[in-house]
Structures are given as structure tokens and as C-alpha cells.
Amino acid sequence: MADGEKRSVGDWTKRELYELAKKKAIKGRGSMGKAALYEALGLGSAGPVEAAVTGVPGVTSAPAGADAATSAGAPAAAPAPPPPSAPEAGPYVERGAPIPDTYGEDKLMALVRDPRWVFCYWELEGGACQRIIDERGSDFLSSAAWVVREHNLTAGSSTDAPVDAGAGNWYLKVEPESRYRFEIGVVSPGGEFLAVASSAEVETPPEGVSDEVDEQWMLVRADLDRLIEAMGGVQMGVPGSALGKRFEFPKELARFSGAISSRGISSRGGRR
Amino acid sequence: MPVGSWVIVLHAHLPYVRHPEHPDFLEEDWFFEAMTETYLPLVQAFERLASDGVNFRVTMSLTPPLCEMMADPLLQERYLGHLGRLIELVERETGRLSGTDFEEAAWMYRERLHCAREEFAGRHNRNLVHAFRELQEAGFLEVVTCGATHGFLPLMATREAQRAQIRVAAANYRKHFGRGPRGIWLAECAYAPGVEEHLAESDIRFFFLDTHGVVFGSPRPKYGVFRPVFTPSGVAVFGRDVESSRQVWSSKEGYPGDYEYREFYRDLGYDGEYESVRPALHSDGVRRSIGIKYHRITGEVDLHDKGPYRPRIARERAAEHAGNFMFNRQQQMRHLRGLLGTEPLLVSPYDAELFGHWWYEGPEFIEFLLRKLHYDQDEIRLVTPSEYLAENETLQVIRPSTSSWGDKGYMEVWLNGANDWIYRHLHKAEERMLELARANRSASGLVLRALNQAARELLLAQSSDWAFIMTTGTDLAYAEKRTRDHIHRFNGIYLQLTEDRLEEPWIAELESRDNIFGEIDYRAYL
Numbered sequence: 001m002a003d004g005e006k007r008s009v010g011d012w013t014k015r016e017l018y019e020l021a022k023k024k025a026i027k028g029r030g031s032m033g034k035a036a037l038y039e040a041l042g043l044g045s046a047g048p049v050e051a052a053v054t055g056v057p058g059v060t061s062a063p064a065g066a067d068a069a070t071s072a073g074a075p076a077a078a079p080a081p082p083p084p085s086a087p088e089a090g091p092y093v094e095r096g097a098p099i100p101d102t103y104g105e106d107k108l109m110a111l112v113r114d115p116r117w118v119f120c121y122w123e124l125e126g127g128a129c130q131r132i133i134d135e136r137g138s139d140f141l142s143s144a145a146w147v148v149r150e151h152n153l154t155a156g157s158s159t160d161a162p163v164d165a166g167a168g169n170w171y172l173k174v175e176p177e178s179r180y181r182f183e184i185g186v187v188s189p190g191g192e193f194l195a196v197a198s199s200a201e202v203e204t205p206p207e208g209v210s211d212e213v214d215e216q217w218m219l220v221r222a223d224l225d226r227l228i229e230a231m232g233g234v235q236m237g238v239p240g241s242a243l244g245k246r247f248e249f250p251k252e253l254a255r256f257s258g259a260i261s262s263r264g265i266s267s268r269g270g271r272r
Numbered sequence: 273m274p275v276g277s278w279v280i281v282l283h284a285h286l287p288y289v290r291h292p293e294h295p296d297f298l299e300e301d302w303f304f305e306a307m308t309e310t311y312l313p314l315v316q317a318f319e320r321l322a323s324d325g326v327n328f329r330v331t332m333s334l335t336p337p338l339c340e341m342m343a344d345p346l347l348q349e350r351y352l353g354h355l356g357r358l359i360e361l362v363e364r365e366t367g368r369l370s371g372t373d374f375e376e377a378a379w380m381y382r383e384r385l386h387c388a389r390e391e392f393a394g395r396h397n398r399n400l401v402h403a404f405r406e407l408q409e410a411g412f413l414e415v416v417t418c419g420a421t422h423g424f425l426p427l428m429a430t431r432e433a434q435r436a437q438i439r440v441a442a443a444n445y446r447k448h449f450g451r452g453p454r455g456i457w458l459a460e461c462a463y464a465p466g467v468e469e470h471l472a473e474s475d476i477r478f479f480f481l482d483t484h485g486v487v488f489g490s491p492r493p494k495y496g497v498f499r500p501v502f503t504p505s506g507v508a509v510f511g512r513d514v515e516s517s518r519q520v521w522s523s524k525e526g527y528p529g530d531y532e533y534r535e536f537y538r539d540l541g542y543d544g545e546y547e548s549v550r551p552a553l554h555s556d557g558v559r560r561s562i563g564i565k566y567h568r569i570t571g572e573v574d575l576h577d578k579g580p581y582r583p584r585i586a587r588e589r590a591a592e593h594a595g596n597f598m599f600n601r602q603q604q605m606r607h608l609r610g611l612l613g614t615e616p617l618l619v620s621p622y623d624a625e626l627f628g629h630w631w632y633e634g635p636e637f638i639e640f641l642l643r644k645l646h647y648d649q650d651e652i653r654l655v656t657p658s659e660y661l662a663e664n665e666t667l668q669v670i671r672p673s674t675s676s677w678g679d680k681g682y683m684e685v686w687l688n689g690a691n692d693w694i695y696r697h698l699h700k701a702e703e704r705m706l707e708l709a710r711a712n713r714s715a716s717g718l719v720l721r722a723l724n725q726a727a728r729e730l731l732l733a734q735s736s737d738w739a740f741i742m743t744t745g746t747d748l749a750y751a752e753k754r755t756r757d758h759i760h761r762f763n764g765i766y767l768q769l770t771e772d773r774l775e776e777p778w779i780a781e782l783e784s785r786d787n788i789f790g791e792i793d794y795r796a797y798l
Contacts, residue, residue, distance in 0.1 A: 013689070013690075014689045014690045018689060033693065033748075033752045034690070035748075035749070094749065095749055095752050095753055096753035096755065096756025097756050097761070098756070099697055099760055099763065103696075109695070111427055112426070113682060113683045114680065114681070114684060119687050121696050123696070203674075206673055209488060209492060210489065210490040212491040213491050214491040214492070214494070214669075214670075217493075217494040217668040219492050219493070224496065227498075228487065231487075231496060231513070231514050231515065232518065233514065234483050234514070235514045236680050236681025
């Protein structure tokens with residue numbers, strides 16, 4: 001479907017909306033859900049929205065009631081008695097109470113996704129950027145490029161991945177079975193790197209069978225291969241994609257995270 | 273002559289969904305449907321087997337949120353109301369369909385629903401956990417626990433938060449089952465090194481991993497997944513067998529797609545005459561699935577060409593498949609025995625809801641399988657993990673590999689463009705919870721209540737279900753709502769505590785809504 005033909009929020013994937021928001025430099029896009037991105041992009045209303053929130057109870061003198069935001073909840077905001085033909089199922093509109101965009105910190109967090117990908121998110125609201133401006137001038141910052149510096153501690157090497165600081169997060173390609181530490185900062189045209197935040201050490205898992213062998217429990221590689229063959233191969237995750245179309249549920253029917261859970265529904269390339 | 277042993281695991285889980293603030297809430301249906309189609313039928317099957325003298329063994333994981341829902345008076349009451357409405361409908365249906373090809377199915381629903389209501393309200397006294405407990409105490413089931421709210425441990429920021437999920441789960445298990453849990457089903461089998469130390473601390477002796485969690489471990493496991501292994505801390509790991517999964521999970525090669533089985537996508541809620549089904553729908557009157565389905569899969573045909581469901585024929589098919597499944601396991605065991613030079617152990621885990629909810633005939637299949645294993649053969653021995661460990665004390669020690677049983681084998685399903693935004697909020701809440709716990713080591717009164725409620729809100733926000741649903745997109749708004757609501761409530765409590773201005777009415781409101789884990793102790797975070 002060409003971009004111009006997309007109408008409702010359901011026609012977009014979150015990734016597509018995010019990429020568009022990035023192009024348009026929508027602020028706070030890193031912590032927006034799909035519906036919020038859709039509306040922030042001015043594509044329309046993601047659905048009738050509840051009245052604006054009055055804030056965290058206790059901060060304002062909001063009335064008691066678990067969430068100042070809303071109470072209408074489920075489609076149970078009882079409409080008038082239905083006409084003889086059934087009404088259309090509308091989108092579930094309540095999206096929950098407000099949460100902060102940022103927590104006012106300088107922070108970089110790395111999460112291992114699989115042997116070849118690490119997910120990083122960051123915040124640059126804790127004052128480190130201001131300190132750089134104070135010490136080096138605002139020109140320094142505006143002429144420098146933002147990067148995530150990846151330190152592969154196992155290989156003893158480092159690489160820079162250019163990132164969009166406003167994105168708030170990034171997926172980084174990495175090596176399996178390796179230890180990493182990450183830093184986010186700026187590189188000046190002269191090549192000087194100033195770090196703003198750094199992550200803890202993380203380790204990526206292996207992608208295959210170990211080379212390490214226990215003498216007490218000897219297993220020659222060829223035997224393990226035969227064993228794996230007898231197992232029917234090493235299948236990552238329970239046969240999900242095998243369930244294919246048969247068990248792919250339209251929105252109304254598939255609500256369990258359990259049963260089909262990871263199985264029936266592939267992550268569709270991991271993006272939705 | 274035993275050739276090998278078999279551990280069958282049914283993992284039963286639902287996220288904690290309970291909305292007292294609305295008289296009728298759509299997502300509570302997940303619980304009602306699973307009760308009617310999976311949990312009650314499984315209990316009925318197990319009880320029949322027990323009273324018939326069939327010596328079976330099944331390992332069941334019942335997650336804390338599921339146990340809490342089963343034990344919750346409001347949900348029990350609502351479930352009865354739900355059953356009542358369905359029963360009224362099917363009583364009209366048996367009349368309406370009299371003399372047609374659909375009559376057999378209508379009577380089947382009528383009998384089953386009546387039975388469900390009688391047993392639920394009568395013998396089980398509305399709390400199905402008791403039934404599982406009794407079956408465990410009688411020796412037929414081994415019930416294992418799961419993380420407190422099915423939280424995805426490898427994506428948590430702090431070891432303390434991982435550990436708290438385990439501690440809270442162990443305490444909750446003790447409340448429901450009268451003793452500590454011996455085993456655990458990690459949510460999504462999601463593992464990263466270090467998790468096993470939390471298990472050891474709570475005296476949990478075994479857990480389960482996907483195949484590659486064991487096979488890619490270090491050093492190489494001599495028997496692949498066909499014997500459990502020890503982690504260096506002494507906690508045992510059981511790895512999933514691929515082949516026995518395939519036959520049940522796969523739609524192409526597997527049993528559930530058989531043409532005689534019930535078709536999921538034709539439902540009276542959509543097909544029925546509106547005024548007649550209206551009382552069984554939700555208060556908004558929107559047509560949705562209600563679990564009364566009259567058609568069989570029939571073949572690769574359009575929905576409107578599906579033929580009538582014939583319960584007796586479907587049941588016979590389930591019996592055939594059970595026999596076939598057992599036969600294939602025997603073949604597999606013999607082959608493995610030859611290859612390994614020792615008795616193999618097969619570990620076959622499934623989501624419990626596959627049996628009954630997705631595959632309607634599933635519980636019948638299981639009952640036939642367990643009967644045949646008992647009466648028709650002696651090569652395969654059903655065991656529980658605890659029994660196996662008691663008999664086999666010498667196991668290889670390996671360090672398992674980071675893994676999950678999710679699509680592609682790692683974390684992607686829970687960490688991708690649809691849901692990665694949640695983690696900064698969950699992690700911040702973790703940090704804050706640790707801060708709160710450390711600043712208030714012996715709290716009492718309203719402060720104690722607030723700390724405990726903060727712990728509840730964090731745990732509920734951490735349900736891996738929300739991230740999962742965001743990936744599948746099946747009920748995206750609800751998953752986002754739950755995440756935001758719990759983070760919001762947590763942050764609210766945090767601010768009130770740190771600014772020393774607790775509002776009792778608000779805390780009380782949260783306690784009554786997010787009431788999971790009445791027994792919770794925030795010091796699980798210390």
C-alpha cells in the first residue's frame with residue numbers, strides 16, 4: 001500500500017510511523033505508542049480520545065479515583081440501546097493514564113535482544129549536554145555528530161554507530177558470544193569524543209553449539225550433530241511460523257498472550 | 273520394559289485482568305473462556321483418570337496471576353454470571369436446532385456447560401486451584417510456579433527486580449498450595465545467566481528451557497536435551513524436545529488442523545440471530561465470539577462452506593490421534609535409546625490453553641493419551657521432574673545459553689519497534705522501587721500499605737503479556753493502557769511517599785482494584 005493510501009492508524013506499522021516521526025523530528029517520539037505517533041504526525045485521530053488528564057493524583061488536587069485520566073474503560077461506556085442490527089466493533093479507545101516523557105537524567109541502557117542485536121535507549125536530560133555547552137561552547141555541540149560508541153570487550157575493538165540523538169533509542173548490530181559496553185556522546189569534526197552517558201556491561205549469547213567439552217561427559221562433535229539431527233534440528237522457539245495462516249487471528253478473536261503466544265504469531269519481522 | 277521417560281508440561285497462564293470499576297469488561301472473557309474450555313475440562317479429565325485408577329503424571333505450571341484470578345471472589349461471581357447467560361442461550365438453541373445436523377453439537381454444549389457450572393460452584397467451591405492442589409497431593413500432578421506476574425526476566429534492569437518476581441511467586445505458591453514450589457516455569461522460558469541464582473535462593477530445584485538453551489550451553493551437553501543438566505548453582509534444567517512439539521503445534525503437520533475438529537472461526541456470536549444471542553454478548557451489543565461453535569474445519573474451504581460439527585466423530589478422531597501420538601513417541605524413544613546408550617527423557621511442554629481453547633478436542637486427546645499410556649504399553653514411563661531428579665542424582669553441569677521459547681529463540685518478540693518504548697519506564701520504576709524499599713526497611717501503617725501497593729503496580733506493569741500483545745497487535749490499546757496505568761499509579765505512589773503526602777483514599781482505591789497478591793511483602797525488593 002503506497003503511503004498516500006494509508007488512512008487509519010491500523011494501516012500503519014509502529015515502525016513506519018516512527019520513521020516518519022523521525023523525519024519530521026517529532027519530539028518525544030521515542031516514548032510514544034503507535035496511536036500517539038499517529039496523532040502527533042497529524043494523520044488524524046487514532047480514535048475518539050478521552051478527555052485530557054488532570055495530572056498525577058497528589059500533585060494537583062485531583063479527586064480520588066485511581067486515574068485522573070479516565071474511567072470509561074471498555075466499550076462498556078454504555079451507548080444507547082443498539083438498533084436491531086448489531087453495531088460495528090469500534091476501536092478500543094482508552095489508552096491509559098499519562099506517563100512522563102523523560103525522567104531528567106543522563107542515561108544509556110543496553111539490552112541484549114539476540115546474538116546479533118543489542119537495543120539501546122538513552123536520556124540526555126540530566127545536564128551533561130549543558131555542561132558541554134558551558135565548557136566548549138554551543139558551536140562544539142552543534143557541529144559534532146552524535147554516536148553510540150560500541151566497545152567490544154571480547155575482541156578489544158571499538159566502533160562508532162551514528163545515531164539520531166532525538167530518537168531516544170537504537171538497535172545496534174553486534175557479534176555473538178561477546179561482551180560489550182556502550183557509550184553515547186558526540187564526536188567533533190576533529191575526532192574528539194565526549195561521552196554523555198555509558199551503559200553497564202552486557203554479553204551476547206552464542207549462536208550455535210559450544211566448543212567447550214567436558215572430559216567427564218565427553219561428546220564428540222560428530223555425535224552431537226547426529227543427536228541434533230535426531231532431535232529434528234534445533235528449532236528456535238516452538239513452531240510458530242509453521243502455524244501460519246491457520247492460526248493467525250483477526251484482532252477480535254486472538255487475545256491470549258498464552259496459547260498461541262510466541263507460537264502462532266510471528267513477530268512479522270519483529271516490527272509491528 | 274521401560275525404554276525411556278516422559279515429562280509432559282502444561283503451562284497455564286493468563287495475565288491478571290480484573291476490572292471492578294466496570295460491571296462488564298471485555299478482556300475478562302479471556303479468563304472465562306479458558307476456564308470453560310481448558311481448565312475445567314482438564315481438571316475433569318484428571319479426576320476421571322484418577323478415579324479410574326489410571327496412574328498418570330502431568331506437570332502443570334499455574335502462574336500466580338492465574339491462581340489469583342481463580343481465587344478471586346469477584347471473578348468467580350462474574351464467571352458464574354457468564355456461564356448462566358451461556359446456559360440460557362444454549363437451552364434455547366437445543367430447541368431451535370432440534371432435528372437438524374447441528375443438534376448434536378447444541379446438546380453437547382448444553383451438557384458441558386451445565387456440568388461446568390455444577391462442578392465449579394459445587395465440588396470446587398468456586399476455586400479451581402483447590403482441584404489442582406488435591407491432584408498434586410494425590411501424586412498425579414506436579415504443579416510448578418512461574419514469575420510473579422509472568423515478567424520477562426532477561427529484559428529487567430536489576431537483579432533485585434528479577435529476584436523479587438521469584439520471591440513473590442514462591443510466597444504466593446505457598447499460599448495456594450501449602451508448601452514451597454519445587455520447580456518453576458520461567459515466563460516464556462526466557463533465561464539469561466544469573467536467573468538460576470534467584471531460583472536457588474527460593475529453594476526451587478528445576479526449571480525449563482527451550483532446546484537451544486541447553487544445546488548451546490557450555491560445555492556441550494553429552495545427551496543433548498534428552499537428560500536434564502545442572503547449572504553450576506545446582507538447579508536442574510529440563511530442555512524442550514522439538515519433535516513432540518511439532519505434532520501438536522504445527523497446523524500443517526499437527527493434529528489440531530484435522531478436518532473433523534471444531535472450526536474456531538464460525539461462532540454463534542457472529543452467526544446467530546441478533547436478538548437471540550444479544551443477552552450473551554457484552555453490554556455494548558457488539559457481536560463477538562462467545563465460544564458456541566457449530567462447524568467443523570471440513571477442509572480447505574471458505575468459512576461459509578464449513579460443515580456441521582459432529583462431536584462423536586471428533587472425539588473418535590482425538591482417540592486416534594492420541595494413539596498415533598503415543599506410537600510416535602515410542603518410536604522416538606527407541607531411536608534415542610539406541611543413539612544415547614541410555615534411557616532418554618523427553619520433555620514436552622505446551623501452553624495449556626492450546627488444549628480446549630484453541631484446539632477444542634485437546635483435553636479429550638490428553639485424556640485418551642494418558643489412558644493409553646497406562647493400559648496399552650509399558651515402554652514409556654510418565655514422570656514428574658521431581659521424581660526424575662530423585663532417581664537420577666548425577667547430572668552433567670553446564671552453563672545454559674541465553675534463550676527463550678519465543679519466535680526466533682531470543683528476545684525479539686518482547687523487544688522490537690512495537691514495544692521497546694516501555695522499557696525505560698519499567699526500568700525507572702524498578703530503580704525507584706529499590707530506592708523506596710531501602711529507605712523504608714521496616715514500614716508500618718499507611719506507609720507499609722503504600723509500599724506494598726507500589727510493589728503490586730510494578731509487578732503488574734512487568735507482565736510480559738503487554739509487550740507480547742503489542743507485538744501481535746491483537747488488543748494493542750488494552751496492552752498500552754495496562755502498561756501506562758500501572759506505571760502511572762506506581763509513579764504516583766512514589767511521589768506521594770518521597771514527598772511525604774500519602775493520600776489514604778487513593779491508596780485504598782488502588783488496593784481494591786489492583787488487588788493481586790494480598791500477602792505481598794515489599795521487602796522482596798531488599
